[in-house]
Amino acid sequence: MQTVYYIILVPMVYLAFAVFIVGSIVRIAKIFREPPNPTPLEIHPVKKPGWLWTLTDTFLFPTVRRHKPVLWVFLMAFHICLLLLLIGHLELLADFAVFQVIPHEIFLGNGFVGLILAVCLLYFLFRRFVTPVKDLSVPEDYYLLILLFLVVIFGSEMDWARSWYDYGEMEVTDYRTYMLSLVMLKPELPYSTTFSGHSFMLILHVFFANLFLMFFPFSQLMHAIFSLPMNKLRRG
Amino acid sequence: MQQNSKPVDDSHQTPKTPGSPGFEPARQMAYMRRAVKDNLSRKIQAMLNSCVNCGMCAQSCHYYCSTGDSDVIPVKKFEKLTRLLRTHFHPLKSRLPFYGSKDQPDEQMMAALYKAAYEDCTLCGKCALTCPMGINTGEILSLARAMLCSIGRLPSGLVHPVETAFEVGNYLGLTTQDFVENIEWIAEELGDEIGVEGFTIPIDKQNAEVLYIPHPLEARDLPFLLMYALKILYAAGEDYTVSSYDFDTVNYAYYQGSKDNMMRIARRMLDAREKLQARSIALAPCGHGYRVMRWEAEKYLGKRFDFPPVQSIVELIDRYIHQGRIRLEKNKYEGPITYHDPCNIARRGGVIEPPRNVLHALTSDFVEMQPNRARNFCCGGGGGLASTGDFGKLRVTAGKKKAEQIRQTGAKIVATNCFNCMTQIRDLSKAYELGIEVKSVVELVSESLIM
Ligand code: HEM
Ligand code: SF4
Ligand code: SF4
Numbered sequence: 001m002q003t004v005y006y007i008i009l010v011p012m013v014y015l016a017f018a019v020f021i022v023g024s025i026v027r028i029a030k031i032f033r034e035p036p037n038p039t040p041l042e043i044h045p046v047k048k049p050g051w052l053w054t055l056t057d058t059f060l061f062p063t064v065r066r067h068k069p070v071l072w073v074f075l076m077a078f079h080i081c082l083l084l085l086l087i088g089h090l091e092l093l094a095d096f097a098v099f100q101v102i103p104h105e106i107f108l109g110n111g112f113v114g115l116i117l118a119v120c121l122l123y124f125l126f127r128r129f130v131t132p133v134k135d136l137s138v139p140e141d142y143y144l145l146i147l148l149f150l151v152v153i154f155g156s157e158m159d160w161a162r163s164w165y166d167y168g169e170m171e172v173t174d175y176r177t178y179m180l181s182l183v184m185l186k187p188e189l190p191y192s193t194t195f196s197g198h199s200f201m202l203i204l205h206v207f208f209a210n211l212f213l214m215f216f217p218f219s220q221l222m223h224a225i226f227s228l229p230m231n232k233l234r235r236g
Numbered sequence: 237m238q239q240n241s242k243p244v245d246d247s248h249q250t251p252k253t254p255g256s257p258g259f260e261p262a263r264q265m266a267y268m269r270r271a272v273k274d275n276l277s278r279k280i281q282a283m284l285n286s287c288v289n290c291g292m293c294a295q296s297c298h299y300y301c302s303t304g305d306s307d308v309i310p311v312k313k314f315e316k317l318t319r320l321l322r323t324h325f326h327p328l329k330s331r332l333p334f335y336g337s338k339d340q341p342d343e344q345m346m347a348a349l350y351k352a353a354y355e356d357c358t359l360c361g362k363c364a365l366t367c368p369m370g371i372n373t374g375e376i377l378s379l380a381r382a383m384l385c386s387i388g389r390l391p392s393g394l395v396h397p398v399e400t401a402f403e404v405g406n407y408l409g410l411t412t413q414d415f416v417e418n419i420e421w422i423a424e425e426l427g428d429e430i431g432v433e434g435f436t437i438p439i440d441k442q443n444a445e446v447l448y449i450p451h452p453l454e455a456r457d458l459p460f461l462l463m464y465a466l467k468i469l470y471a472a473g474e475d476y477t478v479s480s481y482d483f484d485t486v487n488y489a490y491y492q493g494s495k496d497n498m499m500r501i502a503r504r505m506l507d508a509r510e511k512l513q514a515r516s517i518a519l520a521p522c523g524h525g526y527r528v529m530r531w532e533a534e535k536y537l538g539k540r541f542d543f544p545p546v547q548s549i550v551e552l553i554d555r556y557i558h559q560g561r562i563r564l565e566k567n568k569y570e571g572p573i574t575y576h577d578p579c580n581i582a583r584r585g586g587v588i589e590p591p592r593n594v595l596h597a598l599t600s601d602f603v604e605m606q607p608n609r610a611r612n613f614c615c616g617g618g619g620g621l622a623s624t625g626d627f628g629k630l631r632v633t634a635g636k637k638k639a640e641q642i643r644q645t646g647a648k649i650v651a652t653n654c655f656n657c658m659t660q661i662r663d664l665s666k667a668y669e670l671g672i673e674v675k676s677v678v679e680l681v682s683e684s685l686i687m
């Protein structure tokens with residue numbers, strides 16, 4: 001069993017990142033391989049300054065707010081939480097003074113970030129069972145949401161255990177040792193990460209996260225990268 | 237894969253358009269590959285790659301709003317193209333056994349693509365406004381149109397007009413001689429009407445301020461429409477002319493998806509201006525014609541024209557009113573008037589406020605449709621659909637949303653600024669018994685002129 005743990009926690013993480021990076025580059029390269037032709041795409045009226053409207057379009061989803069206000073609330077909550085999550089994970093690597101402008105414990109949000117994400121994901125999932133979204137969803141859409149839900153649930157569990165139930169066997173310092181060692185390419189697994197009662201949570205979280213990363217370049221998740229240039233196109 | 241031997245609807249099998257060399261099955265793939273190569277740009281590839289399958293576009297498309305058929309949700313329409321590109325045109329995936337094929341796609345796939353590209357999308361661009369990623373299904377489907385056009389598989393209404401435009405110089409095949417005669421006749425009539433002895437309409441006058449390009453239908457079948465426009469130009473004291481070389485705003489090649497054909501037609505208008513050294517060009521009410529001359533041609537050439545931007549005649553009228561060059565009798569028309577924004581003039585063209593200014597000058601009872609301006613729904617006659625007789629029923633079905641919009645305004649008169657829109661809204665009015673009159677803004681202005 002320990003071998004499986006090791007494979008998931010070390011080689012698979014490297015593999016996942018490799019697939020993620022290479023896959024994304026290939027996907028972007030595929031687009032840039034095509035000739036830049038002069039098809040005009042902007043929609044009128046053109047508002048100035050274009051780049052500012054592009055940023056609004058990209059980060060505030062005004063079109064969704066206008067047509068689907070409920071979805072918009074979930075979307076905003078979801079994406080803001082994703083951002084907090086990203087910061088949270090970075091802080092597991094090291095302390096960043098910038099993020100401590102508002103002093104907080106690691107992990108950000110005291111467990112609620114994960115909760116909100118989980119709720120949003122359930123909403124997204126149920127939404128996919130209703131027309132017209134049902135009619136245009138492909139199986140990958142459902143897999144993706146379920147996968148992400150699993151990542152979030154197991155990740156949150158560790159957080160909830162620590163911050164709500166004072167579970168003390170796996171500490172931030174342990175995560176930090178593990179993650180930094182990965183970054184330094186000298187993998188090292190602290191005892192608690194593989195032998196404590198909640199180890200399997202960590203293993204599952206990392207396992208699903210790996211799958212998620214490997215799935216990323218081949219799925220609609222590429223919208224995270226494409227949305228900015230795409231919205232710029234529309235703004236002309 | 238064998239090509240299905242199911243007979244193809246005759247109307248698709250119309251003979252070769254210039255630029256579409258033929259459709260022998262063995263060579264179709266080569267033609268289509270070429271069309272993909274020429275038309276698949278970085279932008280389209282980016283759009284094909286960034287959809288989040290969120291379904292926001294469904295409610296923005298008048299097809300879906302009118303029919304509720306899941307097959308016409310924008311993302312489902314361009315999905316058909318995505319799939320085809322993956323399985324038959326992708327350099328690697330098309331070689332995978334059981335997945336791709338280098339042969340001609342089967343008839344079912346081609347028919348589905350044809351339906352999506354030519355029948356189920358008017359290229360109106362409304363979906364691009366709603367999509368959080370800015371994906372413009374119409375623009376993507378132009379690529380599908382270009383592919384189908386390259387093998388001569390396109391609606392009859394987009395074949396003959398283009399051929400005629402290449403041969404004769406306008407899509408109706410009106411000869412220069414007939415045109416000049418008609419103009420002279422119009423001059424006589426107009427002279428009588430305004431009571432000016434020996435009134436003439438300047439043809440091929442050099443160095444005029446404005447070269448007015450009429451719609452050939454105006455010049456042939458509906459001369460009074462042309463008369464309206466010319467009367468306004470005259471009343472404003474404009475230094476204008478018409479050309480005997482080009483009198484065609486229409487550019488159906490744009491709807492073929494073939495940019496080269498489009499430019500060939502557009503070039504004629506540019507040449508006409510060049511010959512006469514006119515300072516600017518003004519176009520008769522024509523949506524796609526405006527779009528081509530205002531935006532597409534410049535982008536195709538990769539540079540700005542060396543004369544002021546092409547204008548639609550409503551823009552001129554707006555300016556005349558603003559400058560006090562024409563005076564209008566207000567409220568000559570009774571009852572509420574609404575304005576239908578043609579997609580290619582408003583959302584895709586950028587002319588949004590001028591027609592409203594004009595209508596406000598004409599009536600104190602102007603009502604907006606909901607939604608309006610850039611967000612207005614397509615009438616259902618765009619994309620070249622209005623030019624193909626067989627699509628009549630389809631247009632009426634797809635126009636249900638528009639009919640509802642119009643009914644909600646309670647307007648008596650629907651003014652618009654595009655020939656295709658007028659035709660389509662008249663058809664809708666009949667089919668849905670809206671009891672409205674459809675008029676061009678030009679007509680309303682001309683009839684209210686205080687000379
Ligand atoms: C790290 C970056 C991002 C990640 C990981 C991410 C992830 C996700 C996920 C998992 C969904 C749910 C998909 C679904 O419902 O099937 C989603 C939806 C969405 N995201 Fe993002 N996103 C990111 C960035 C962005 C950005 C920058 C935009 C800006 C436009 C954006 C716009 C949207 C929109 C409009 C949806 C709605 C899709 C739906 O309702 O299903 N996302 N995102
Ligand atoms: S361009 Fe217009 S007709 Fe075509 S899919 Fe988009 S909204 Fe529908
Ligand atoms: S709105 Fe845009 S991103 Fe959403 S499903 Fe439609 S095309 Fe895709």
